[in-house]
Amino acid sequence: MPVELIKEKYSGAINTMEIGKGAGAVKIGGETTLPFLFEEGAMPNKPIVALEILDTDPPGRPADCGVTLLCVRLAGIHPDNGNKSADDAVKSLKSIAAGAGMPLVITGCGDAEKDNEVLPKVSQAFRGENCLFGIATQNNYKTLAATCLADGHSIIAESPIDINIAKQVNILISDMGFDPKRIVMHPTTTSLGYGMEYVYSIMERARLAAFVGDRMLAMPFILFIGQEVWKTKEAKEAGEIQGINWEISTSVSMLQAGADLLVMRHPEAARGIVKYIDEMMKGAKP
Amino acid sequence: MALSGLDIYKLLPKTNCRDCGFSTCLAFAMALAQKKASLDKCPHVTDSAREALESASQPPIKLVTIGKGESRIEIGNETVMYRHEQKFYHPTAIGILVEDTLIEAEIAKTISEINGLHFERVGQTIGVNLVCIKNSSKTADKFLAAVCRVASATKLNLALSSSDGASVSAGLAIIKDRRPLVICEDQDAIDDFINTALEYNVPLAVTSSTLDEASELTAKAKKLGLEELVINIKAKGIASRIQDFTFARRAALRKNIRTVGYPVMAFTDSGESPQELAEAVSYVLKYAGLVIVKNTKKEFIFPLLVARQDVYQDPQKPVQVEPKIYEIGKVTKDSPLLVTTNFSITYFTVAGEVESSKVPSRILCCDAEGMSVLTAWAAEKFTAETIADTLDKSGIKDMISHKRVIIPGYVSVLSGKLEEVSGWQVAVGPREASGIPNYLRGLR
Numbered sequence: 001m002p003v004e005l006i007k008e009k010y011s012g013a014i015n016t017m018e019i020g021k022g023a024g025a026v027k028i029g030g031e032t033t034l035p036f037l038f039e040e041g042a043m044p045n046k047p048i049v050a051l052e053i054l055d056t057d058p059p060g061r062p063a064d065c066g067v068t069l070l071c072v073r074l075a076g077i078h079p080d081n082g083n084k085s086a087d088d089a090v091k092s093l094k095s096i097a098a099g100a101g102m103p104l105v106i107t108g109c110g111d112a113e114k115d116n117e118v119l120p121k122v123s124q125a126f127r128g129e130n131c132l133f134g135i136a137t138q139n140n141y142k143t144l145a146a147t148c149l150a151d152g153h154s155i156i157a158e159s160p161i162d163i164n165i166a167k168q169v170n171i172l173i174s175d176m177g178f179d180p181k182r183i184v185m186h187p188t189t190t191s192l193g194y195g196m197e198y199v200y201s202i203m204e205r206a207r208l209a210a211f212v213g214d215r216m217l218a219m220p221f222i223l224f225i226g227q228e229v230w231k232t233k234e235a236k237e238a239g240e241i242q243g244i245n246w247e248i249s250t251s252v253s254m255l256q257a258g259a260d261l262l263v264m265r266h267p268e269a270a271r272g273i274v275k276y277i278d279e280m281m282k283g284a285k286p
Numbered sequence: 287m288a289l290s291g292l293d294i295y296k297l298l299p300k301t302n303c304r305d306c307g308f309s310t311c312l313a314f315a316m317a318l319a320q321k322k323a324s325l326d327k328c329p330h331v332t333d334s335a336r337e338a339l340e341s342a343s344q345p346p347i348k349l350v351t352i353g354k355g356e357s358r359i360e361i362g363n364e365t366v367m368y369r370h371e372q373k374f375y376h377p378t379a380i381g382i383l384v385e386d387t388l389i390e391a392e393i394a395k396t397i398s399e400i401n402g403l404h405f406e407r408v409g410q411t412i413g414v415n416l417v418c419i420k421n422s423s424k425t426a427d428k429f430l431a432a433v434c435r436v437a438s439a440t441k442l443n444l445a446l447s448s449s450d451g452a453s454v455s456a457g458l459a460i461i462k463d464r465r466p467l468v469i470c471e472d473q474d475a476i477d478d479f480i481n482t483a484l485e486y487n488v489p490l491a492v493t494s495s496t497l498d499e500a501s502e503l504t505a506k507a508k509k510l511g512l513e514e515l516v517i518n519i520k521a522k523g524i525a526s527r528i529q530d531f532t533f534a535r536r537a538a539l540r541k542n543i544r545t546v547g548y549p550v551m552a553f554t555d556s557g558e559s560p561q562e563l564a565e566a567v568s569y570v571l572k573y574a575g576l577v578i579v580k581n582t583k584k585e586f587i588f589p590l591l592v593a594r595q596d597v598y599q600d601p602q603k604p605v606q607v608e609p610k611i612y613e614i615g616k617v618t619k620d621s622p623l624l625v626t627t628n629f630s631i632t633y634f635t636v637a638g639e640v641e642s643s644k645v646p647s648r649i650l651c652c653d654a655e656g657m658s659v660l661t662a663w664a665a666e667k668f669t670a671e672t673i674a675d676t677l678d679k680s681g682i683k684d685m686i687s688h689k690r691v692i693i694p695g696y697v698s699v700l701s702g703k704l705e706e707v708s709g710w711q712v713a714v715g716p717r718e719a720s721g722i723p724n725y726l727r728g729l730r
Contacts, residue, residue: 003497003546005533036525037532080727110720161631192589193407195605195631197596200571201370208368231638234588241559242585248560249589252567253596272560279561283525 007040008033010211014260015181015218016045017154019069020103021130026068028184028260029220034207035256038283046281047255049270050105050263052226055092056082061099063267066274071105071263072096073227077118078109086121093122105222105263107134107156116140120147127151132184132222134158138169145173154182156222161188161198163206163217170216184261185219191228191235192250199223203257223254226265244269252276289342291319297335298328305329346538347547350489350514350575352379352416352467353443359415361516361575362549367536369601376549377598378570380590381416381445381578383553386432387423393432397439399582405591408605408630412591414442418469418553418578419457421448426456433457437464445469445491445578451478458486467491467576469518473503480507489514491551491576495522497530497537501545508544515548516575521555524565531573549575559586567593604656605630611680612637615646619687622647622729624715624722625673626694627654627662635719643723645730648686652676659694670700674708695721 016030033041050069108115134156159166210218235243247269295315306327308314317323349363404413449472470479483490492503538547654662662668695717
């Protein structure tokens with residue numbers, strides 16, 4: 001007795017975006033269904049894992065763990081953490097980029113003033129490289145958006161676990177003449193056990209809204225899993241394996257809520273999630 | 287799924303005979319829809335109409351109870367696809383697989399590990415719920431021996447998984463009082479399993495590769511009188527199973543399709559630890575009522591249980607932290623004191639920023655019924671009076687040498703009143719938690 005299945009057919013799709021250029025460029029977005037429901041719609045690009053490193057990390061090649069994207073956080077430019085100049089930031093980024101051979105996501109240190117001073121110079125130095133820059137917020141987006149627009153980069157728009165502000169930031173940035181298809185949303189990341197479910201539901205709601213036609217919520221999602229997970233005592237204080245598992249569980253939850261780009265910290269966790277994504281994508285229709 | 291008066295009318299004889307006491311069939315149908323009349327009043331209703339009406343009054347996904355007493359598990363009876371629509375009601379049960387091919391000592395060791403798999407977290411005890419004994423040996427003797435060993439060594443709920451009805455029947459004879467779940471692994475043996483489940487009044491899980499097959503099996507079991515059923519989807523890739531779980535839930539909720547209106551379950555298929563964890567978390571998030579895993583390590587089970595705890599959290603009820611004094615870093619009597627609400631996200635955000643400031647500090651969480659700062663202020667749960675009262679009763683005065691308290695920047699309006707009613711010196715901190723590190727370092 002065949003079961004009468006109800007398959008959703010949505011009219012909207014998530015924007016597609018490319019990061020980097022040439023053979024190593026990665027593509028994200030383009031979904032026409034909730035995650036991995038291949039009977040219902042398409043997921044033309046698999047979710048991507050980026051390994052996160054800090055500009056203050058000791059030099060050397062990032063761990064080889066199957067990722068295709070690198071995220072560099074300019075922690076060292078923070079006034080309380082070295083207060084590195086823009087020129088020095090560019091120098092260390094150039095050497096990281098040369099060694100990595102992967103497209104880059106570049107984020108500031110979180111100090112709005114210093115980020116606004118340094119990021120435009122970094123953006124110029126990587127002009128034409130089609131990087132993804134962050135992080136723009138409702139109160140601080142103009143400088144970064146203007147410089148990304150001038151130098152041909154994409155931008156990360158952040159909101160504090162709030163679907164209305166998420167939409168608002170996207171509108172503000174688009175109103176500057178920025179192509180909405182070059183915006184990635186950061187709905188705020190929370191670790192497993194620390195409010196993960198709030199972000200999970202905000203993402204589901206935003207996705208459903210995008211699928212029925214809200215173009216200002218049709219941006220791919222980025223989540224900074226590593227940063228949040230490795231702040232928790234469950235990850236830090238109960239041995240490395242539990243920390244890795246904490247990062248994996250958080251990542252899986254975000255992927256099941258619609259994440260397109262995960263920024264991860266531990267190479268073993270990143271490797272596990274790359275494998276998981278490949279396993280999930282086996283169901284994709286050719 | 288409730289039927290409208292018109293839906294019910296279509297099922298009635300439409301003769302307006304008035305035998306029910308109402309003047310027309312439509313009037314009777316309207317009364318039925320409002321539950322003001324009983325279908326028994328109509329002597330002419332057909333059996334098929336009665337069945338349709340009765341099934342419409344049932345919950346779309348059957349509630350299934352495994353086990354007895356306080357630690358019993360209830361799964362199913364869910365009402366929404368997305369937790370933001372309402373909430374998920376019955377948390378996924380987590381079971382651990384024990385194969386009957388293990389030798390006695392291995393079973394004892396595994397069970398003692400399983401018995402330790404419970405944790406305290408945000409004021410709740412979370413743990414695994416069930417041990418599943420699998421008849422991997424395909425022999426009745428080994429199965430029975432394993433059932434006896436496991437049952438005597440753990441108080442957790444039990445499940446018996448086999449393709450042989452006779453073996454399960456023998457096992458049930460011993461542990462029927464525990465009301466275990468019986469899992470029929472082989473469709474060809476379904477008749478034996480249905481009879482056994484009926485005899486011992488236990489829930490039955492049917493195993494199949496597709497929802498169509500599952501639907502046939504549950505229809506058969508239902509016809510023979512079994513009500514509490516579970517659908518076990520065979521290993522065939524995580525994405526494919528999740529699709530089946532999603533489609534079954536949607537068909538049950540939206541179309542009231544009874545044959546898939548049961549909780550769903552899965553055994554994990556992946557071997558190694560990180561992959562198995564990723565697989566199990568996926569099923570917990572996407573609608574499984576029961577997931578049976580192989581790994582018994584704490585560092586594997588704990589994040590799985592927390593994922594379940596998170597996603598089954600009621601979105602209407604904020605998670606709270608205990609309203610008390612929290613010490614961050616190596617505090618002294620002179621360390622700063624910050625005050626905030628007991629909404630967990632607020633507290634964890636503030637605590638995280640205080641920690642990253644590297645300035646040892648105390649955080650006093652006021653009982654604001656789990657609301658965030660601005661919401662609690664608007665609802666008058668976070669006022670000068672409540673903060674003063676908390677300062678007074680928390681015992682903080684005896685812990686520190688100063689009387690300076692830092693309040694969130696968003697409630698700066700409270701500072702004057704708070705100084706007045708509490709006698710403390712009030713400083714206004716930053717509006718956003720992200721400003722805390724700079725602020726605290728500036729105090730030095």
